[in-house]
Amino acid sequence: MLTNLKNKRKGAFIAFFPMLIIVMIAMGGIVVDISFARVTYNQLQTATDAAALAGATALVNGSDAAQNAANATFDHNLILSERANNIVIEVGRWEEDTFTPSAGGEAESTPNAVKVTAEATPPSYFIPLLRDLLREEEAIAIAGNAASSTAINSSSERDIIFVVDAGRDMNAFTSYRHQRDVPSGVTKYKTAVGYVNYPCCFPNHPPADFVAGAGDLSFHPLLGRIATNATKFVAYPIMYTLNTIKSLMKWTDGPVYLPYKKGGENWVAPYPYPAGSWNNYIAYVKVDFGVSSAGYRGTYFTGTWDSYLMDMYPGYSESPRLWLSETIQPWESTRVAVRDVITNHLTDSSDHIGLVLFNGVAPDSAVLERQLATENGSDVDVILHGIKTTNPVPGNPDLFYFTAVQPGRQPGHYSMGSIIYPGLSMAIDELTSDRSREDAKKIIVLFSSADFNAIITSFNPFGFFTNFIETVQPEVDRAIQHNIKIHTVGYQYLGQPELLQTHIAEPTGGQSLIVPYPATNRDTGGNAILNEPYLFSDILADWLNEGDSAQLVK
Template identity: 20%
Template sequence: MSSRRRDREKPIAVRPALRRGVIVVLSAVLMIVMMGFIALSVDVGYMFTMQSQLQRSVDAAALAGAGTLIEGEDVATAKVHEYLTHNPVGLQWKEFTDGDTAANVDLFLSKYGDGLELSLGQWNSSTQRVESVEEGPTTVSVRMTYQNMPFFFGHLLGRDSFDITAESIATYQNRDIMLVLDLSGSMNDDSEFKSIGRLGLEHIYTNSQQMYADLGYPVYGNLTFDPAYAKATGTAPISDGQARTSVTYRGPSAVVTSDKAISKVTVRTSGGSTYNYYPSGATSYTASPNQEIRYVWITSGKNADNSDQVHSFDFDGNRLATIRKALALDNVAYPYPQGSWNDYLNYCLGTGQNNDAGYRYKFGYMSWINYLLEKRYSSDATPDLWKASAHPITAVKNSVDLFIHFMQEGDGRDRVGLAVYNAPNGNGLLESTLTENLGFIMSQTRQRQAGHYHNYTNIGGGMTTGREELQARGREGSVKMMVLLTDGQANWVNGGVNSTAAKQYVIDEAYLCKDQGFKIITISLGAGADTALMDEVARITDGVHFNVPGGQSVAEYSEDLTEIFRQVAGARPLKLVK
């Protein structure tokens, strides 16, 4: 290759000063571009930030409005306005730092109200729209637009502001709630004589009077409300010299009277001992051998042949017949399918609650009502005992009524079912399927009594019945829950008494409910309730346990239960659907 060609292939050298000039120009151009991108990024980031703030604001407003719909449309609307005001977007917070809430809301609406679209209605999940309803809306739709939000650098690109819009729709969900109630015999305890020491005689007495009134003030023989001793009257005289005598039977003592002088009183006791008393011509005398009297003989008056007249009273083999006649019950039919006047008389004559209350050997409607509550509580024995205001069962009924009233204040789409324990076979019993006829639940509960079907406490059986009803008839998408109440200890399972197995049954049922997503609200009532077990059931199912302590009056029971049911009924499950 020639030297001339090699010379043509040599590179041309660029001067250093020219290279530096090109780089400066290129850097300046790139910096302008980079600043533009930074400005754009700041403004775009600001737009997204404002959009996020607005979305949170309308979400909060929609949920707050839906949560207060049960209080009325005006309240819900006001709550939406309040939440939009208190959840500002951008620099709005500076506008609402002074003044009270009402003034700030007015200011907000005057400045931004044109951008608010608020509608109330009912959510249609099929069409994904809020449909208008004439009454009872369940859904709040909030759409908010802010116009002319300022850019930081947008004017450099020929745009000074932007608009943002966010929409949120919130509804409260339908609820399917199973009430699971304890109908064991102990639900009468606060009205029985056994509670005099805890609640006082005045409480028991007043409550008994109310129950007597609830049963229609029945009249049987010559019974009075206050328990009194029976007074047996002898045969009528058939001649002028004969006397008319009586014996007021008091068990270990007896008061004898005569319309003529008494010369002698003889008694024989349950131990076979005989005691003679000489009243010295008195017309009244109290014989007190301090053993239960079985026979009484009174010497008073003269027969037609001038012999001493001896009057005998049998409180032994014919004791019940003698007392029944003294109370004028000998020709009175016992009013209920189970029990009898003789059974009631034996109850009053024996030891037990009647004796502990100081009414042994006394007879009256007060002790008769206690006999029904303690001995003849089932619906088979005393069908209309549900009318009597026994406690705590009546406090529960009253609270269920209030609970239903709260539920009825909603849109009518909540359903309630009723399960009780125990059934006649000792298991749970479905008294009502899930229904929107909440009045039926009230009447059904009202017509149940303590020990209605069974005396023992199968809590797990009631839970099984409630769970199976929720599984079988609970609506898709509804909130399913159980309200479980008991005043005692789980003690019955698989047809017999077994406290350990009965408690385990309750725990097993709680886990089955948890698997189904059923929350359980537990209420333990009174000093005898197993609060630890009820707390465990609530914990397992993410529910809440309420404890109503023992030793309270009926009014206090009612007040506590009322507050509990108010909380349960008033808790509206909310959901953002859009």
């Protein structure tokens, strides 16, 4: 009987074996399909995370840019080799752990977050087969996976202050003295002959019968017989007296024009600016080492005239029309870069812009030219470039001159020297004031001639204040404390621009640029193209658009 019982049990197992196979297949199929579902979900979540971060990073360029950037990431983050579907990208505000989409596509306040949702259907190989085997209409099924991600970027609001060196060194490339600092073999920078003072400075009140000569002027309307090129008039021997040279050049020490010939065909010109004199200019041309090294000793033309003004009387109170010039370098390239980055790259209303000029040797010598404000920043260019009108020269419509409507700024505008410390201090004060937004990304862009060897000092109760790089360390520490990033711009062959990078930019997490000499574009022969400043605003824009603060919140 025991043997018969064992045989019956064996028969029972054989009877249940097909059902066991079905159960095992079902379980195996579920495991495989669940694995695919898990992989699908993980890849989908990764894709929505990447899209949200990309969108939040691009918020600094506007809502459309954020949506485009988020959508583009799905082309690279595929789900089992397929693009996600039912993608929804929303721009809005993240506040108090809640996302609120922008109403009607336009945020009522500045958007700071991007929410991305998407779906993907995982492959299901075994569940349909099991359903057929069981002949059931309703069976276990794995539905399409959905994922959602939200990222914020506080840097969509930016408080940016441009801190610009307005010291006399910002005209260094226009001066013959500076050419001694440029290595041999490098083509030296020369301003366009006559450009600084002609056509920009035709006399405000010329004599009624003054008529400029046609074509090749033999008489400069502002400067007497200062030639418009270096070879038109020969250099006068240095032994000539001051009066002899003034007589030859048709200059007068008096305040008004005097007729040179009967009928007023030519005129004797007075010295045009408040500071300096014809005697000072003559002495400069005779004895200045930079002029002599350039080969222009005793040569009276607009090249030596421009250099004389840059070296001796650059300030606004001394030579009040130099801001009109477009060839004072590196000042002009700096002004153009600031203008271009504001006009073309800082167009979002969430960008607040300020301007500080530092120009002087006292700890309080910086000037807050523009407080942080919500306007588009166009008035920053008005401050730097001024406003002028263009007028034809009487009797010669092919020539023109400028009339100042609102003065701009020029190197040495307020004072001859400059130190960095006051400029950085004032900018940090502004970025930590009530005008700066708590959640905004805080940025300083510093332009400096980096003359850290200058021992220009200012006496204060604690001793003499110098321009050594160590004096800016307290302000760098303060910038780090308040999470203020400082980007720096220096200039080749001018000061020590590498110290701007190592002591200011790098410690604060900023970037650094050394603008190549002479801050203009060059032609194929290596000569400076005078009316083409070296445009580096795109580099500045890339710095400002760094989206390192985007982060996932949900």
